[in-house]
Amino acid sequence: xxxxxxxxxxxxxxxxxxxxxxYVVFAGLAFILAYVVFKKKIAYKKIQPKFPKSTDYLREIFxxxxxxxxxxxxxxxxxxxxxxxxxxxxxxxxxxxxSIYFISAFIIMLFLHDSYFYWMHRLMHHPKIFKYVHLIHHxxxxxxxxxxxAFHPLEAIIETGIVVIFLxxxxxxxxxxxxxxxxxxxxxxxxxxxxxLYPKWFATHPIGKWINTSVNHNxxxxxxxxxxxxxxxxxxxxxxxxxxxYEQQFVSVKERASSK
Numbered sequence: 228x229x230x231x232x233x234x235x236x237x238x239x240x241x242x243x244x245x246x247x248x249x250y251v252v253f254a255g256l257a258f259i260l261a262y263v264v265f266k267k268k269i270a271y272k273k274i275q276p277k278f279p280k281s282t283d284y285l286r287e288i289f290x291x292x293x294x295x296x297x298x299x300x301x302x303x304x305x306x307x308x309x310x311x312x313x314x315x316x317x318x319x320x321x322x323x324x325x326s327i328y329f330i331s332a333f334i335i336m337l338f339l340h341d342s343y344f345y346w347m348h349r350l351m352h353h354p355k356i357f358k359y360v361h362l363i364h365h366x367x368x369x370x371x372x373x374x375x376x377a378f379h380p381l382e383a384i385i386e387t388g389i390v391v392i393f394l395x396x397x398x399x400x401x402x403x404x405x406x407x408x409x410x411x412x413x414x415x416x417x418x419x420x421x422x423x424l425y426p427k428w429f430a431t432h433p434i435g436k437w438i439n440t441s442v443n444h445n446x447x448x449x450x451x452x453x454x455x456x457x458x459x460x461x462x463x464x465x466x467x468x469x470x471x472x473y474e475q476q477f478v479s480v481k482e483r484a485s486s487k
Contacts, residue, residue: 230244232251234303234307234308235303235307235431237421238302238303239300239307240305241352242299242302243295243296243298243299244300244301244390244410246295247292247295249408249409249412250291250293250295250375250376250412251374253375253412253413254291254372254373254375254376254412254414255372257372257416257420258284258371258372259415261357261372261420261422262278262371262372262421266278269422270311272378272414272420272422272423272480272483273421273422274422274423274441274442274445274480275369275421275445275449277369278369278370278468279369279370281398283366283369283371283407284371284373287367287373287374287378289366289374290363290376290377290378291374291375293378293380293383293384294376294377294378294380295376295422297387298376298386298387299311301387301390302390306394310433314395315394315395315399316394316395316396316397316398316399317394317398317399317400317401318399318400318401319345319400319401321400322399323398327400329400329402329403332397332398332400332403332442333403333406335409336393336403336407337407337458338459339393340389340411340458341456341457341461341462342460342462343388343389343392344386344389344455345389345456345457345463346462347386348455349455349468350458351385352452354394359377359379359381360379360382361396362379363377363378363379364378364382364449365448365451365475366401367419367448369421369448369449370419370421370445370448370453371419371420371421372411372419372420373404374419374423375412375415375416375418375419376412376415384461385479390404394415405481414457417441418439418440418444418461419440419444421441422441423440423441423442423477423480423481425440426439426481427478427482428476429475430443430474430477431474431478436460437459437461438458438459438460439456439457439458439459439460439479442476442477442480443456443460443469443477444471446472446473446476448469453468453470453473454468454470454473460463
């Protein structure tokens with residue numbers, strides 16, 4: 228009981244407010260622009276022509292709220308709790324490791340998170356695990372930006388496990404996590420947007436072919452199998468889990484848009 232009374236719950240409130248406000252701003256802005264303001268003008272460009280139902284949006288927002296509340300617990304326990312933080316590589320002075328490392332760490336975190344997500348994602352698709360952990364997210368077979376954080380509580384805990392890994396394997400500065408996960412929510416909203424923003428040639432470009440796209444992740448939601456990556460397609464291509472029709476579908480979506 229003393230442990231919980233000693234916790235700085237005001238800090239937890241600030242973290243939840245930061246995560247939640249970013250979700251509302253980026254998912255909300257994408258939704259308002261694409262699903263309301265410009266809906267009629269850009270409907271023909273949509274990856275899946277149909278639009279989700281209102282109940283889908285409400286479900287996505289409901290589970291996202293739970294996810295945000297759970298995400299806030301990790302920094303509370305692993306950074307704000309002195310007895311735990313001393314065992315991590317968390318630091319506050321940039322000069323301790325230098326500005327070069329400070330910047331380079333973001334790249335390291337990007338690839339580590341992508342690898343963690345790929346294998347964690349594949350594991351959650353195991354038949355004995357899927358319905359208990361990952362099914363909630365896949366109820367969005369035609370996702371909207373609100374689906375960015377729409378996870379079952381168990382999945383939300385697994386998703387935020389990457390923060391714990393960061394803290395215990397590499398020096399993590401005060402600013403690393405908020406800036407890194409700012410990028411994460413932006414790219415996650417794009418992945419669930421429902422429209423493709425990259426140009427027609429991107430999926431087959433020598434560089435673009437290794438980067439995840441909205442079409443790629445949309446296929447994963449639509450068909451449930453293949454395309455497990457987060458930011459990149461390295462693991463999907465190396466492990467043969469990228470859908471055979473991905474590049475064809477990407478071009479088809481862009482051609483449909485350009486032909487209009």
